[in-house]
Amino acid sequence: MSRRNEIIARIQTVPSIPTVIAKIEQMLNNPDVSFKALSDLIKYEPGLTANILKIANSAYFGFKQKISSVQQAIVRLGTERVHELAIASSLAPIAHSSVKGYDLPAGELWKHSILIALGGEQIAKMKGIKPPDSVFTTGLLLDIGKIVLGTFVEIDVNPIMDLAFKKKIPFDVAERRVLGIDHTEVGAILLKNWNLPEEIVNTVRWHHQPSRAKQNSLLLDLVHSANIFAMISGIGTGSDGLNYRPDKEVMKRMNFTTEKKELVISMMMTGLNDVQDLLSLGLPDKSKK
Amino acid sequence: MVITVNISDLGTSNSNEDKIITYSLGSCVGVSLYDPVAEVGSLIHCMLPLSKVDRAKSKIKPYMFVDTGLQAQLKIMYDNGATKKNIVAKVAGGSKLLDKKSLFRIGERNYTVVRKILWKNNILIENEDVGGTKSRTMYLVMETGKTYLKIRGEEIEL
Numbered sequence: 458m459s460r461r462n463e464i465i466a467r468i469q470t471v472p473s474i475p476t477v478i479a480k481i482e483q484m485l486n487n488p489d490v491s492f493k494a495l496s497d498l499i500k501y502e503p504g505l506t507a508n509i510l511k512i513a514n515s516a517y518f519g520f521k522q523k524i525s526s527v528q529q530a531i532v533r534l535g536t537e538r539v540h541e542l543a544i545a546s547s548l549a550p551i552a553h554s555s556v557k558g559y560d561l562p563a564g565e566l567w568k569h570s571i572l573i574a575l576g577g578e579q580i581a582k583m584k585g586i587k588p589p590d591s592v593f594t595t596g597l598l599l600d601i602g603k604i605v606l607g608t609f610v611e612i613d614v615n616p617i618m619d620l621a622f623k624k625k626i627p628f629d630v631a632e633r634r635v636l637g638i639d640h641t642e643v644g645a646i647l648l649k650n651w652n653l654p655e656e657i658v659n660t661v662r663w664h665h666q667p668s669r670a671k672q673n674s675l676l677l678d679l680v681h682s683a684n685i686f687a688m689i690s691g692i693g694t695g696s697d698g699l700n701y702r703p704d705k706e707v708m709k710r711m712n713f714t715t716e717k718k719e720l721v722i723s724m725m726m727t728g729l730n731d732v733q734d735l736l737s738l739g740l741p742d743k744s745k746k
Numbered sequence: 747m748v749i750t751v752n753i754s755d756l757g758t759s760n761s762n763e764d765k766i767i768t769y770s771l772g773s774c775v776g777v778s779l780y781d782p783v784a785e786v787g788s789l790i791h792c793m794l795p796l797s798k799v800d801r802a803k804s805k806i807k808p809y810m811f812v813d814t815g816l817q818a819q820l821k822i823m824y825d826n827g828a829t830k831k832n833i834v835a836k837v838a839g840g841s842k843l844l845d846k847k848s849l850f851r852i853g854e855r856n857y858t859v860v861r862k863i864l865w866k867n868n869i870l871i872e873n874e875d876v877g878g879t880k881s882r883t884m885y886l887v888m889e890t891g892k893t894y895l896k897i898r899g900e901e902i903e904l
Contacts, residue, residue, distance in 0.1 A: 560898065560899065565770075618898070621879075622878075622879065622880070625844060625879075627844055685843065685850065688772055688843065689772055689773040689843075689850060689852055689853070690753065690772060690773075690774070690793060691753065691770040691771055691772025691773065691774050691793075691839075691881055692753065692770060692772075693770070694770055694772050694881040695881065696881075696898045696899075698772070698841060698878075698879045698880045698881040699772055699773070699841045699842060699843045699844075699879045699880075699881065700843075700844055700879040700880075701843055701844060702843065702844045702845065703843050703845055703849050703850060705847055705849065708849050715851075716799055718850065718852065719794045719795070719796075719799040719800075719852065720799050720800060722793060722794060722852070723793075723794060723799060723800045723803055723810065726753070726754065726793070726810070727803070
């Protein structure tokens with residue numbers, strides 16, 4: 458079996474996200490579903506409910522009055538946001554682990570992912586555009602492929618590093634040359650298995666090479682940019698460092714001035730600071746003991 | 747004791763049992779200052795070059811920016827008895843993307859501001875490891891005053 462096929466086989470062994478997420482996903486695609494049906498679905502999942510309330514009450518959303526029920530959270534935050542928080546909640550335990558191969562200590566990938574999720578939204582707001590609905594979720598999922606691919610990167614770390622850092626080839630391209638696949642494709646296959654919308658799958662697939670996507674999309678532009686800012690911040694950058702290429706077409710469309718670039722980074726860091734509850738999601742809950 | 751310096755923060759010590767460390771310097775810069783006579787040392791981890799981009803933020807988090815951060819670090823050194831003549835300065839970070847068109851020059855700008863401020867203070871950079879596309883961990887060992895870098899698992903003295 459080729460290395461590529463071996464890796465693809467490994468993706469199939471990754472446990473799926475909980476079925477309740479898939480159910481929420483289906484529900485949101487049906488315009489006739491009521492708020493109540495969605496809150497009923499969530500409220501029978503105590504862990505999920507607790508997490509949603511915890512994040513809904515974090516400083517990032519800035520509600521003065523405490524949100525105390527799922528239904529209230531849906532009314533105040535909207536169905537889409539609650540859906541995102543549900544995904545975040547089920548993703549956290551997976552994304553919180555340390556990542557081999559990329560040398561990421563536990564929690565770093567999760568922090569990086571949240572930073573991209575926030576960054577995507579903040580860039581849109583800064584440009585006066587309404588952020589696409591799935592930008593937060595896509596940001597969280599962008600580098601999920603690293604979790605699976607890391608084990609294989611670790612085995613072939615030397616040839617990948619040589620290509621990347623001596624020959625100055627983007628890290629994802631080096632992965633593909635050595636392993637036959639890169640972390641963007643691994644992520645896309647995984648998310649397809651999880652039945653996530655095609656738009657998210659495609660965005661994850663092309664987040665390092667947006668010009669190769671079938672069509673331009675605001676979503677892709679936003680997460681590509683947010684990922685660059687996250688790398689510049691250094692948060693969650695491991696052995697791959699900053700060894701990726703910004704896409705010049707995307708940058709032309711985004712048209713950031715020097716000042717705007719620096720302001721976005723500053724805003725992203727503030728946002729990250731305000732979502733500490735989101736950051737601690739993957740950690741064991743000490744209050745239960 | 748190990749003192750961990752977060753992003754946009756400073757760590758300082760006058761105990762030779764301490765080690766001051768900061769992780770994942772991307773385009774950020776780390777500056778370690780050590781005075782062997784006063785036996786005081788400090789390390790900052792700054793993210794952006796100039797505080798004018800977000801004045802309000804720089805009031806709460808001066809170490810986020812190189813200009814306000816490095817000046818505050820120098821003041822702490824002087825307040826603890828360090829002198830310009832004795833301070834040993836080392837700089838690391840300032841990485842960039844694979845970016846031939848130089849679309850993002852934050853790392854380079856961070857480094858330029860470090861140089862400018864140290865120059866104004868008559869302090870020469872003794873050693874540095876800046877640029878490239880790597881992510882670096884940097885630490886100062888108070889017992890010896892030596893600064894080290896850890897890059898992809900490999901440790902080197904700076």
